[in-house]
Structure formats: structure tokens, C-alpha cells
Amino acid sequence: MTARLVDVAQLAGVSRATASRVIAGTPRNVAPELVERVERAARELGYRTNQSARALRTGTTGTFGVVVPSLANPYFVQLIEALSRRVRADGGVLVVSDAANTPDIEAREIDTLVNGKVDGLIVVPVTTAESGAAIKAAAAIRPIVQFDRWSEGAGTVAVTMDNHAAISMLIDHLRGLGREKIALVAAEQSSSSGAERSAAFRDRLGEAGRAIVLPSITTDAGRKAGRRLIRMRADVDAVVCAADVLAIGLVTTLNRAGVAVPDDVAVTAFDDTAILEVLDPPLTSIRHPLDAMADRAIALLHGDAAAREERVERFAPELVVRASSGAGRER
Amino acid sequence: MTARLVDVAQLAGVSRATASRVIAGTPRNVAPELVERVERAARELGYRTNQSARALRTGTTGTFGVVVPSLANPYFVQLIEALSRRVRADGGVLVVSDAANTPDIEAREIDTLVNGKVDGLIVVPVTTAESGAAIKAAAAIRPIVQFDRWSEGAGTVAVTMDNHAAISMLIDHLRGLGREKIALVAAEQSSSSGAERSAAFRDRLGEAGRAIVLPSITTDAGRKAGRRLIRMRADVDAVVCAADVLAIGLVTTLNRAGVAVPDDVAVTAFDDTAILEVLDPPLTSIRHPLDAMADRAIALLHGDAAAREERVERFAPELVVRASSGAGRER
DNA sequence: ACCTCCTGGGAGATCGATTTCCCATACCCT
DNA sequence: AGGGTATGGGAAATCGATCTCCCAGGAGGT
Numbered sequence: 046m047t048a049r050l051v052d053v054a055q056l057a058g059v060s061r062a063t064a065s066r067v068i069a070g071t072p073r074n075v076a077p078e079l080v081e082r083v084e085r086a087a088r089e090l091g092y093r094t095n096q097s098a099r100a101l102r103t104g105t106t107g108t109f110g111v112v113v114p115s116l117a118n119p120y121f122v123q124l125i126e127a128l129s130r131r132v133r134a135d136g137g138v139l140v141v142s143d144a145a146n147t148p149d150i151e152a153r154e155i156d157t158l159v160n161g162k163v164d165g166l167i168v169v170p171v172t173t174a175e176s177g178a179a180i181k182a183a184a185a186i187r188p189i190v191q192f193d194r195w196s197e198g199a200g201t202v203a204v205t206m207d208n209h210a211a212i213s214m215l216i217d218h219l220r221g222l223g224r225e226k227i228a229l230v231a232a233e234q235s236s237s238s239g240a241e242r243s244a245a246f247r248d249r250l251g252e253a254g255r256a257i258v259l260p261s262i263t264t265d266a267g268r269k270a271g272r273r274l275i276r277m278r279a280d281v282d283a284v285v286c287a288a289d290v291l292a293i294g295l296v297t298t299l300n301r302a303g304v305a306v307p308d309d310v311a312v313t314a315f316d317d318t319a320i321l322e323v324l325d326p327p328l329t330s331i332r333h334p335l336d337a338m339a340d341r342a343i344a345l346l347h348g349d350a351a352a353r354e355e356r357v358e359r360f361a362p363e364l365v366v367r368a369s370s371g372a373g374r375e376r
Numbered sequence: 377m378t379a380r381l382v383d384v385a386q387l388a389g390v391s392r393a394t395a396s397r398v399i400a401g402t403p404r405n406v407a408p409e410l411v412e413r414v415e416r417a418a419r420e421l422g423y424r425t426n427q428s429a430r431a432l433r434t435g436t437t438g439t440f441g442v443v444v445p446s447l448a449n450p451y452f453v454q455l456i457e458a459l460s461r462r463v464r465a466d467g468g469v470l471v472v473s474d475a476a477n478t479p480d481i482e483a484r485e486i487d488t489l490v491n492g493k494v495d496g497l498i499v500v501p502v503t504t505a506e507s508g509a510a511i512k513a514a515a516a517i518r519p520i521v522q523f524d525r526w527s528e529g530a531g532t533v534a535v536t537m538d539n540h541a542a543i544s545m546l547i548d549h550l551r552g553l554g555r556e557k558i559a560l561v562a563a564e565q566s567s568s569s570g571a572e573r574s575a576a577f578r579d580r581l582g583e584a585g586r587a588i589v590l591p592s593i594t595t596d597a598g599r600k601a602g603r604r605l606i607r608m609r610a611d612v613d614a615v616v617c618a619a620d621v622l623a624i625g626l627v628t629t630l631n632r633a634g635v636a637v638p639d640d641v642a643v644t645a646f647d648d649t650a651i652l653e654v655l656d657p658p659l660t661s662i663r664h665p666l667d668a669m670a671d672r673a674i675a676l677l678h679g680d681a682a683a684r685e686e687r688v689e690r691f692a693p694e695l696v697v698r699a700s701s702g703a704g705r706e707r
Numbered sequence: 708a709c710c711t712c713c714t715g716g717g718a719g720a721t722c723g724a725t726t727t728c729c730c731a732t733a734c735c736c737t
Numbered sequence: 738a739g740g741g742t743a744t745g746g747g748a749a750a751t752c753g754a755t756c757t758c759c760c761a762g763g764a765g766g767t
Binding site (some may be wrong): 047098104117133138142320 | 378428432437439472476517654656
């Protein structure tokens with residue numbers, strides 16, 4: 046068997062208590078010589094703390110977790126990387142779980158993580174309506190923070206971007222470049238961020254703003270939107286896509302059909318994932334202040350109490366201007 | 377506080393042992409009436425098993441883990457999804473960790489997971505040389521299987537694709553289409569898969585095969601390769617890219633320079649990630665038999681002993697033919 | 708009527724580390 | 738020299754669930 050703390054204590058000729066003080070780093074006061082002896086014994090035996098035992102006793106694990114709807118979405122990967130950097134900076138570890146875009150699976154993953162694997166959990170809910178229950182149940186056990194999206198009745202704080210402000214920035218940007226006939230390309234939204242973007246667009250433009258609504262958020266749906274757009278081309282000189290994959294499908298379709306981007310139609314996207322930059326033309330998009338959001342989310346998890354309040358914190362978006370919106374060639 | 381097992385037992389009027397038999401589902405023989413009583417008591421108290429305690433006692437957690445070099449690589453995400461499907465089919469949960477392409481971070485993640493969070497671990501090693509030590513140490517605690525790549529001296533089994541066969545398939549495919557002047561685009565490889573692909577290419581073509589070697593595996597490096605290729609264009613009519621991102625950078629550069637793909641130069645890639653399909657032209661590539669590999673890896677983890685043998689298992693690759701290799705227009 | 712066998716279920720040990728007391732020793736001061 | 742105060746370190750309780758005995762009682766056989 047592997048060595049236990051008793052073995053280390055025995056070899057060092059001290060009690061389990063003293064050995065624990067040295068190993069766990071709570072050496073409020075242990076004679077330097079004993080510290081040395083315990084450390085040597087531990088090294089000699091190749092001792093490794095049994096984390097299950099420690100977790101049982103202390104109730105903490107030293108790790109955080111994050112559950113995202115799907116790892117196939119590069120934006121969620123960026124988000125994980127930001128959280129991961131933050132957690133690592135504190136000497137911790139972040140474990141990730143993929144909900145496969147399915148609320149049932151999401152519920153199971155949340156349950157598993159919250160139950161003895163992590164001290165706190167970040168959740169990007171799959172849907173506004175169906176993810177709340179699992180989050181609420183988990184929040185009774187560990188602090189939970191919703192991230193990017195939020196779910197109703199989850200009873201926890203949510204750290205998101207200000208989607209209204211983002212839509213306004215895009216509209217102002219396009220208008221500043223002389224575009225007036227602006228359309229929105231969005232999906233029937235089950236996520237809070239999608240719903241907020243659509244609502245913001247309606248609020249700002251009312252009847253003047255056209256909307257192309259799709260059944261899903263995929264490149265394919267974006268291509269479909271492209272085909273529809275070509276038909277209503279006379280009425281549109283700019284498009285706001287509510288997600289990056291939609292924009293990708295849309296732009297490639299327009300390119301092939303000979304509709305010039307941005308000369309005929311300006312295009313903007315969300316999420317600022319890496320592909321947008323290498324597309325032709327590179328896409329103007331909204332970037333989430335992920336580092337600031339990650340800082341805040343982790344701070345809330347540490348605060349614990351602060352996380353147990355149903356409330357949405359919104360961070361200011363950034364606009365990343367690239368060729369697809371036609372800056373530099375106003376008309 | 378939350379309810380403990382002893383509370384459930386008390387409310388149901390049975391001993392802890394009986395309650396445990398019912399809850400843990402080891403009811404070798406408990407009277408149906410008692411089962412009912414315990415279950416009702418548990419429901420009433422909202423009882424949830426303390427997984428740390430269970431893990432301490434039983435030494436198992438019911439979850440598996442996977443550590444990948446980087447989630448930003450879509451191929452690794454596909455790989456995770458295959459593993460995840462497999463684990464979920466058995467009613468388990470898969471937790472993921474991102475090593476940020478850094479052996480030190482990788483070592484910490486492996487250590488954390490193996491220590492009380494998972495029953496077994498899949499690792500895609502960051503490097504051939506530097507990842508072995510951490511894997512070996514972890515393998516002393518839990519069964520570990522290397523996946524896709526392997527690291528020297530790790531002392532565990534590795535489940536990978538047969539890279540030699542893959543390179544052969546590509547070369548045969550290109551030759552069958554009349555291409556004779558084939559070049560390899562690869563990076564200075566620190567990963568086993570990269571090294572194997574380069575070696576296989578040399579084995580097959582010897583001096584006849586040109587090689588463009590780059591410092592890193594990025595889209596940017598691919599663009600650089602494109603520029604070099606344009607200079608040596610007379611000597612090359614087909615390119616085998618050892619990674620998908622290299623192919624992406626290469627093709628976009630060739631496109632812009634007016635070099636026709638596949639008419640002037642045929643291009644093939646690896647990993648068959650989703651982007652390859654939407655590129656213009658869509659890219660021929662090698663697809664990993666991920667589902668079969670995932671099945672095998674999880675089976676090895678269950679087998680335990682089978683995983684503790686240093687050995688490489690290679691799975692047969694599949695060739696996915698698309699427009700970029702010029703099939704249908706042999707010359 | 709008595710013995711054996713089987714089954715259900717309880718008492719208590721156990722997993723391994725942490726942490727709360729509490730005692731012993733040494734030091735300091737008057 | 739005697740009493741008071743730090744300070745180091747040990748014994749034992751504790752976290753919560755599981756699992757190994759082992760016993761009681763009922764069924765079945767002769």
C-alpha cells in the first residue's frame with residue numbers, strides 16, 4: 046500500500062498531529078528540527094496526502110470547476126482559458142465539464158462536481174428555462190456563479206456582458222459608417238444572451254430593424270441566412286449577427302454569391318473567436334472582457350455569501366473593428 | 377447542516393448499515409418494507425451522499441478524467457467528446473483539464489485529478505520527453521492510459537492512431553491521382569504523433585520527398601509554409617500537412633497568391649476537424665477512429681492491470697476524400 | 708420436539724487526515 | 738527559589754459512509 050500519514054509520523058518519531066501540522070502547512074509552531082525530520086520521512090516514503098480523507102475532514106478540495114454547454118464552441122473555450130488562468134494564478138486547479146448542450150447531462154455534471162470534487166462552481170447554463178433547478182440544488186451545497194448566460198430561478202449571482210450596450214455599440218458603429226438599413230441575424234433563443242441581444246435590437250430600432258430568425262446557432266443556419274439576405278438585399282446594407290458561427294456561414298455564402306462584404310453589406314459578429322480574424326474579410330465583432338469577468342466570478346466564489354443572491358452583474362463590452370464593417374471607407 | 381446517513385437511518389428506524397445498503401444500492405437482502413422506509417426518509421430529509429466520505433471508504437469515485445494539451449485545438453475537443461460519450465453510456469461522468477501546452481501545468485493537473493477525483497485518467501501528453509515523469513507517478517495511484525500521443529518512460533499503455541499507415545494512405549491516394557512531387561509540411565515535433573508522421577514520410581519517399589519544417593503548429597506557420605511553397609512551386613504538385621491548422625494557413629495563402637488548389641497543388645491535412653469541411657476548397661484529411669479508440673481506452677482503464685504495461689496500440693486511420701486533393705480530376 | 712440452515716439486520720471497526728483540547732517543559736521575572 | 742507565561746507537541750475525537758463480522762429468529766427437515 047501507499048504510505049499514510051501515520052507511517053510518516055512513525056518514521057519521523059513524532060505524533061500524527063505533528064506530522065499533519067508540517068504536511069498541511071499549518072505549522073503554527075513546530076520546532077524546525079521536527080519539521081525537517083517529518084519532511085525527510087515524507088520524502089523517503091514517497092508520501093502523498095489522501096485527498097479524499099482531507100476533503101472529508103476539512104470540507105474543501107482546493108479546486109474549482111466550470112460547466113459549459115459545449116466545448117465545440119470556441120468562445121466557451123476562451124472563457125475556460127480565462128477562468129483557468131485566474132484559478133492557476135492562485136495556485137488552484139480548474140476542472141471542466143461539457144454538458145453536450147443537454148440540460149439533463151448538465152444537471153448530472155453539476156451534481157457530480159459540486160459533490161465533493163470542487164469548492165465552487167462556474168456554470169454557463171444551457172438554457173434559460175431548464176438549467177435553473179439543477180443550479181439551485183447545487184447552490185445549497187457549494188457557492189455557484191453563473192457565467193456569460195443566466196438561468197431563471199437559479200438563486201445565484203450571474204456575471205455576464207452587457208448585451209444591450211453591445212448591440213448599441215454595433216448599431217452606432219454601423220451608423221457612423223453611413224449604414225442605415227441594418228438587419229439582425231439571430232436564432233430562436235433559449236439562452237439569455239441571445240434573447241437579450243434580440244431584445245436590445247428591437248428596443249433600439251423598432252420596426253425599422255429587420256430580423257432574420259433561424260432555428261439554430263450553426264454555420265449552416267448562417268448560410269441559410271445568407272441566402273435569405275441576398276433576396277432582401279435592396280433593403281439591407283448592414284448585418285448584425287448574434288453569434289460568430291452565424292456570421293461565418295453568412296459571409297462565406299455572400300462571398301460565393303458575389304455580394305461584396307463590406308461594400309454591399311457590412312457584417313458584424315459576436316464573441317471575437319480566433320476564426321473571425323482569419324476569415325476573408327476579417328470580421329468586426331464584440332469582445333467579452335473575459336479576464337475581468339473571470340476575476341469577478343472567482344472572487345464571488347471565494348466570497349460565498351455574495352454568490353447566494355439572485356442578481357446579474359453586467360460588464361462593458363469591447364468593439365473590435367475589422368474590415369467586414371467597412372471602416373475606412375465610409376459612404 | 378445537511379442530512380447525514382445516520383439521520384436517514386434514525387428517521388427510518390433502522391441501523392446505519394441498513395440505510396447504507398439501500399442508498400448505495402448494495403441491498404443484497406433488505407426487506408422490501410425497509411427499503412421503502414429508508415427511501416422515504418432520504419427523500420424527506422433531502423439526503424445526498426457525501427462523496428468524499430464514500431471515496432475515502434471505497435477508494436473509488438465513479439468518474440474518469442482526461443487531460444489534453446489545449447482545448448483550443450478542435451481535434452482535442454473531438455477526442456474529448458468521443459471519450460465523454462463513452463463514459464456517459466456507462467452512467468459515468470468525465471472531467472476535463474487543460475494543460476495549457478505546458479508540462480509543468482500538465483503535471484499539476486494530472487496530480488490533482490489522480491488524487492481522489494477520478495478512478496482512472498486519460499492523458500494526451502504535451503511532449504514526448506517531458507510528460508512521462510508525471511504520468512508514471514500518477515500511474516502508481518490510478519490506472520492511466522495515454523491517448524493519441526505517447527510519452528517515453530511513462531510505463532503505461534498508449535492508444536493511438538497508426539501514423540505510418542496514415543501517411544502511406546495519403547501518399548498512395550495522391551499518387552493514384554497522378555501526383556508525384558509530394559512535399560511534407562510539418563513542425564519541429566515534440567509530440568510523438570508529429571514525429572511519427574515525419575518519420576513515416578521519410579521512410580516512404582526518402583530523398584525524393586521534400587520537407588518544409590516549421591517552428592510551431594499554428595495557422596501562421598501554415599501561411600509561412602505557403603509562401604515557401606510558392607517559391608518551390610515547380611518542384612511540388614502535392615502537399616501533405618501534418619496538422620490541420622498548418623493546412624488552413626497554407627491553403628488560404630495559396631488561394632490569395634493565385635495558386636490553384638487542387639489544380640496546381642493538391643493539399644491534404646490531418647485530424648478532420650470541422651473547419652476543414654467549410655474551407656474553400658474543402659480539405660481531404662485523415663480521420664482518427666476516435667470512437668473505437670475511446671472504447672478501447674476506457675476498457676483499458678477498467679482492466680487496470682492491462683493499462684500498466686508500456687506498449688503502444690495503433691488503430692487504423694480513415695481517409696476522408698474531399699476536393700482539395702483533386703479526386704475526380706486525375707491528370 | 709429438536710436441530711440445522713438460511714436470511715435479514717445491527718454493532719462496531721475502518722478508511723486517512725485534521726483539529727481540538729490539554730499537558731509538559733523551559734524560560735523569565737521578582 | 739517560586740510562581741507565572743509562552744510554546745511545543747501528544748491523545749483522542751471527528752468528518753460520513755461502508756463493510757465485516759456475528760447474532761436472532763424463522764423455515765424446513767427428521
